[in-house]
Amino acid sequence: xxxxxxxxxxxxxxxxxxxxxxxxxxxxxxxxxxxxxxxxxxxxxxxxxxxxxxxxxxxxxxxxxxxxxxxxxxxxxxxxxxxxxxxxxxxxxxxxxxxxxxxxxxxxxxxxxxxxxxxxxxxxxxxxxxxxxxxxxxxxxxxxxxxxxxxxxxxxxxxxxxxxxxxxxxxxxxxxxxxxxxxxxxxxxxxxxxxxxxxxxxxxxxxxxxxxxxxxxxxxxxxxxxxxxxxxxxxxxxxxxxxxxxxxxxxxxxxxxxxxxxxxxxxxxxxxxxxxxxxxxxxxxxxxxxxxxxxxxxxxxxxxxxxxxxxxxxxxxxxxxxxxxxxxxxxxxxxxxxxxxxxxxxxxxxxxxxxxxxxxxxxxxxxxxxxxxxxxxxxxxxxxxxxxxxxxxxxxxxxxxxxxxxxxxxxxxxxxxxxxxxxxxxxxxxxxxxxxx
Ligand SMILES: *[C@@H]1O[C@H](CO)[C@@H](O)[C@H](O)[C@H]1NC(C)=O
Ligand SMILES: *[C@@H]1O[C@H](CO)[C@@H](O)[C@H](O)[C@H]1NC(C)=O
Numbered sequence: 073x074x075x076x077x078x079x080x081x082x083x084x085x086x087x088x089x090x091x092x093x094x095x096x097x098x099x100x101x102x103x104x105x106x107x108x109x110x111x112x113x114x115x116x117x118x119x120x121x122x123x124x125x126x127x128x129x130x131x132x133x134x135x136x137x138x139x140x141x142x143x144x145x146x147x148x149x150x151x152x153x154x155x156x157x158x159x160x161x162x163x164x165x166x167x168x169x170x171x172x173x174x175x176x177x178x179x180x181x182x183x184x185x186x187x188x189x190x191x192x193x194x195x196x197x198x199x200x201x202x203x204x205x206x207x208x209x210x211x212x213x214x215x216x217x218x219x220x221x222x223x224x225x226x227x228x229x230x231x232x233x234x235x236x237x238x239x240x241x242x243x244x245x246x247x248x249x250x251x252x253x254x255x256x257x258x259x260x261x262x263x264x265x266x267x268x269x270x271x272x273x274x275x276x277x278x279x280x281x282x283x284x285x286x287x288x289x290x291x292x293x294x295x296x297x298x299x300x301x302x303x304x305x306x307x308x309x310x311x312x313x314x315x316x317x318x319x320x321x322x323x324x325x326x327x328x329x330x331x332x333x334x335x336x337x338x339x340x341x342x343x344x345x346x347x348x349x350x351x352x353x354x355x356x357x358x359x360x361x362x363x364x365x366x367x368x369x370x371x372x373x374x375x376x377x378x379x380x381x382x383x384x385x386x387x388x389x390x391x392x393x394x395x396x397x398x399x400x401x402x403x404x405x406x407x408x409x410x411x412x413x414x415x416x417x418x419x420x421x422x423x424x425x426x427x428x429x430x431x432x433x434x435x436x437x438x439x440x441x442x443x444x445x446x447x448x449x450x451x452x453x454x455x456x457x458x459x460x461x462x463x464x465x466x467x468x469x470x471x472x473x474x475x476x477x478x479x480x481x482x483x484x485x486x487x488x489x490x491x492x493x494x495x496x497x498x499x500x501x502x503x504x505x506x507x508x509x
Pocket of ligand 1: 177178179181182184187188189
């Protein structure tokens, strides 16, 4: 473990300078510049899964990524063995800051992470199945790699990472082997803010979701976004749009009245092939009750639209693709084409672009075929948006995982803005090519 040398002589200053500028500074000895979560896509569930290390002795923990969720939660009922966990006491400052406010006081079994007295309690949320059940809020050691796509590690360690215990049944519906969910939300104890406080990072992270069988990454910290071959997508090459804060919308089932912890953006229109789709603007805005607007969600594999928006987009897309032979619908998709009759481009199937117009014409998120179409049964290729019903609550538009794949998204919590790259292969790279260290 590298440590700063004691300042014995004037030469020590030089040595200190060397340590400060050394690019190979060990993560264990100083602050890492960034930490990462590797991401892969689970074929069976279409969920994005990651692995981190936790507990003493440390073990790898597989969990599903979630842009919502107040804290990390993991199954503490089954197989949680650790000598380093500690309860978060009822009434303590961290307990108050979690804003769930509960207190567990009467567990009569042997003490374990799932059975403690006087312990702050929270409501871990399986945001895929929408099941929630109370659990202890505790801390334990958690480690993340400081490099990506080189030899594993070195790892950077958070000695007391706060999280919530879930019951085993809460993991139902998650990808095989996943025992919890990693929250990437705005919340005080979600990964971005907890890691920023521990390591002195800016409160921001970049999300690069991979398609199946490739690797993606979540990067926390201040490292540049460098991709092979030599593509640097830091700041200037991203387009930014404000992240909106919904002051009244409920963040979860049991935290009504709290500011939304999810990521909302100000979608003001949709274009297909450059032409405006007629939409009810009221639905795109967030109303005084916190209803409406557009949310980004990794828990939803596909983009979900309120019925009137869905119909308008489907109609516009069908009109712009009248010359491509259609095939019968393949649920849950309605608009499907004969895959053999659709050309292919560097940006996926040759179909009209869908533009998500954000605040201004200059800030449009252009969605190409790779992010709008999916292969389906019998060689069909379908527009992968789904009808969320006429009362899609609370957002009218939920941008799902597939639409975000191989796009670099920077969630800048300090600047309250979202940076997006559009489809990376058009910049000669992919999420799989991200490098750090
Ligand atoms: C919790 O407190 C009760 C009542 O004092 C006690 O019987 C029980 O053993 C305690 N449980 C744990 C896990 O310490
Ligand atoms: C637009 O949506 C709002 C909210 O659902 C609704 O009250 C209104 O009637 C809609 N307007 C039109 C023209 O359909």
